[in-house]
Amino acid sequence: MLRKETNGEERRFDRDEEEDEEENDRGLDAWERTYADERSWESLQEDESGLLRPIDNKTLYHAQYRRRLRTATAARIQKGLIRYLYIVIDLSRAATETDYKPNRMVVVARQVEAFIREFFDQNPLSHIGLLTLKDGVCHCLTELGGSPESHIKALMGKLVCSGDASLQNGLDLVHSLLNQIPSYGHREVLILYSALSTCDPGDIMETIQKCKSSKIRCSVIGLSAELYICKYLCQETGGSYSVSLDEPHLKELVLEHAPPPPAIAEFAIANLIKMGFPQRAAEGVISICSCHKEAKVGGGYTCPRCKARVCELPTECCICGLTLVSSPHLARSYHHLFPITPFDDVAPSVSSDPHKVPKNCFGCQQSLLAPGNLPGHSVACPKCKQHFCLDCDIYIHESLHNCPGCESFRHSKSQ
Amino acid sequence: MTPVQSKIYTDDVSLLMVLIDTNPFFWNSINSTLSFSKFLSNVLAFLNSILLLNQLNQVVVIATGYNSCDYIFDSSASQNHNQRAENLLQKLEDFVQKDESLCRDDSVDGPGFSLLSGSLSMALCYIQKVFRSGPLHPRPRILCLHGSPDGPGQYVAIMNAIFSAQRSMVPIDSCIMGAQHSAFLQQASYITGGVYLKPQHLDGLFQYLSTVFATDLHSRSFLQLPKPVGVDFRASCFCHKNTIDMGYICSVCLSIFCKHHKKCSTCG
Numbered sequence: 001m002l003r004k005e006t007n008g009e010e011r012r013f014d015r016d017e018e019e020d021e022e023e024n025d026r027g028l029d030a031w032e033r034t035y036a037d038e039r040s041w042e043s044l045q046e047d048e049s050g051l052l053r054p055i056d057n058k059t060l061y062h063a064q065y066r067r068r069l070r071t072a073t074a075a076r077i078q079k080g081l082i083r084y085l086y087i088v089i090d091l092s093r094a095a096t097e098t099d100y101k102p103n104r105m106v107v108v109a110r111q112v113e114a115f116i117r118e119f120f121d122q123n124p125l126s127h128i129g130l131l132t133l134k135d136g137v138c139h140c141l142t143e144l145g146g147s148p149e150s151h152i153k154a155l156m157g158k159l160v161c162s163g164d165a166s167l168q169n170g171l172d173l174v175h176s177l178l179n180q181i182p183s184y185g186h187r188e189v190l191i192l193y194s195a196l197s198t199c200d201p202g203d204i205m206e207t208i209q210k211c212k213s214s215k216i217r218c219s220v221i222g223l224s225a226e227l228y229i230c231k232y233l234c235q236e237t238g239g240s241y242s243v244s245l246d247e248p249h250l251k252e253l254v255l256e257h258a259p260p261p262p263a264i265a266e267f268a269i270a271n272l273i274k275m276g277f278p279q280r281a282a283e284g285v286i287s288i289c290s291c292h293k294e295a296k297v298g299g300g301y302t303c304p305r306c307k308a309r310v311c312e313l314p315t316e317c318c319i320c321g322l323t324l325v326s327s328p329h330l331a332r333s334y335h336h337l338f339p340i341t342p343f344d345d346v347a348p349s350v351s352s353d354p355h356k357v358p359k360n361c362f363g364c365q366q367s368l369l370a371p372g373n374l375p376g377h378s379v380a381c382p383k384c385k386q387h388f389c390l391d392c393d394i395y396i397h398e399s400l401h402n403c404p405g406c407e408s409f410r411h412s413k414s415q
Numbered sequence: 416m417t418p419v420q421s422k423i424y425t426d427d428v429s430l431l432m433v434l435i436d437t438n439p440f441f442w443n444s445i446n447s448t449l450s451f452s453k454f455l456s457n458v459l460a461f462l463n464s465i466l467l468l469n470q471l472n473q474v475v476v477i478a479t480g481y482n483s484c485d486y487i488f489d490s491s492a493s494q495n496h497n498q499r500a501e502n503l504l505q506k507l508e509d510f511v512q513k514d515e516s517l518c519r520d521d522s523v524d525g526p527g528f529s530l531l532s533g534s535l536s537m538a539l540c541y542i543q544k545v546f547r548s549g550p551l552h553p554r555p556r557i558l559c560l561h562g563s564p565d566g567p568g569q570y571v572a573i574m575n576a577i578f579s580a581q582r583s584m585v586p587i588d589s590c591i592m593g594a595q596h597s598a599f600l601q602q603a604s605y606i607t608g609g610v611y612l613k614p615q616h617l618d619g620l621f622q623y624l625s626t627v628f629a630t631d632l633h634s635r636s637f638l639q640l641p642k643p644v645g646v647d648f649r650a651s652c653f654c655h656k657n658t659i660d661m662g663y664i665c666s667v668c669l670s671i672f673c674k675h676h677k678k679c680s681t682c683g
Binding site: 271305322326330396401 | 481482483484485486489517519530532533534536537539540541543544547569570571572574575576577578579582583602606642645646647648649650659660661662663664665666667668669671672675676679682
């Protein structure tokens, strides 16, 4: 027990003042109580040779992942696959606060960079644009584009904070920019807000109603505290509002916006979009590239309509405006359309029939037994009934999107 | 573990996952100019040479069958230090028999496709386990020895596996035994940065394997390996299955059509 014997005299003062905490008071200060409640050093264990065994966080990660999976329902909900997303970054005075190390602006820029890469990985047909809130006005940093490198380069070059943040100016600019996009696209805004106030020229409620009628889905991630106006904005437009506690939590919240959100059917009219599938030009062919405006040798793709050369896909042809994609880009979005079912938990029970639960994970051949030959945690696919370890479960649902069991049996229900 | 281990883990240690196609309809058909037993003797010699290249190299063999897929051999398992070839062949024979007993179709048109997506998924799960084992691990890659034709129903699953391999930076090499090219494996090797090869003279298979596929990932930058030739990324329309240059994509379900329609026939 952590009782501070030496400071007994000072302790009597505190005890008189904090009488309501007597039932909890073991003579400890508040900061000491956090260590007394969770004695993390006691969960360290040694193995046979006296070396420290790493703390088993597996069940904790798995529980977190299961929670995430349940909230992001895997049912066949229509998702908005062609997204036009504007990221609004708050570069006001509040972003120089050092509660996130080194300061909020750098942390936000880092997370936005990771988000942009993840976003284009999961939504190759979508576009992102960047806006900044500085000195009470909103500036457009980059136009809507499909190339992650150009956005990241522009962002990292302009990291200066000053002035106030104006939510209304940001929403006004987003509204005017998103009005120009085609009707089949889903319009979204993600605001990373560090300030505790907003400096608006007019009535922000009107702006929010304008965004709502233009079917723009606004989400906000706050870095300081919850603001009513942000909450109202997100509720009205159908977005999500969350406030981050620290950098890992901020990363989790930002990356939640990478997979496509459930789509509201009236928001985007289903349409057949004309797209081109260019072939790769033969090696050694010299042509003038339309994006860099200089002669290049080999590589590149030829637009099927106007025969201009482009360097990378997906892109819009500069000359004729045709959207150019390749079939793997479409295939990247198929796992949103055909999600795999979550696996069922299999509780480890000592009395279970040893023939029912296999000894090894079907995917990675890792032993499913806990140390000491006791039955350990595992999960099972409801369709093919194969057992997997917890790590394979996370990998399969977050990255692979294929159940190895269902794919390995020809006559399973999914084939 | 003694600290000496860290000095031996150089940058050319590799983990090779070999996916062997055991589809009996392909190996017995006219498309195969090599008998399965000759193929196996070439592959066994190749696997032994991989294990000789570096003391810490590891080889895992997964069989891609017609009805099922399974692990056949893992060189890091303790019982496989002696009599490697015997253990591998024994397990392979057990697998082929089990695969045959699972067969429900009485007659099959042509060679039929084998379950490549299943064995790719299993290989990727194993590779993730190796990544989790700590900071010192061999660099993994996948080699597909494939001959059966592509099964169109597996397209989505194979593309998912390819993108996951690309994210984990695992190259997928392919060596085609059959008569025709495999579009899926061409795309796999192109997207993940692996090598695609269709040998012209299959009786010299060991020579192709040891010159093209035996080098570890670090040393590949010093070699001139076969370049990808004309990978076709065009899509096929859902209505006629023709490859098209320009098409119409439904914004909701991403179905591809060659002509403009008022409504998407897949999702309406």
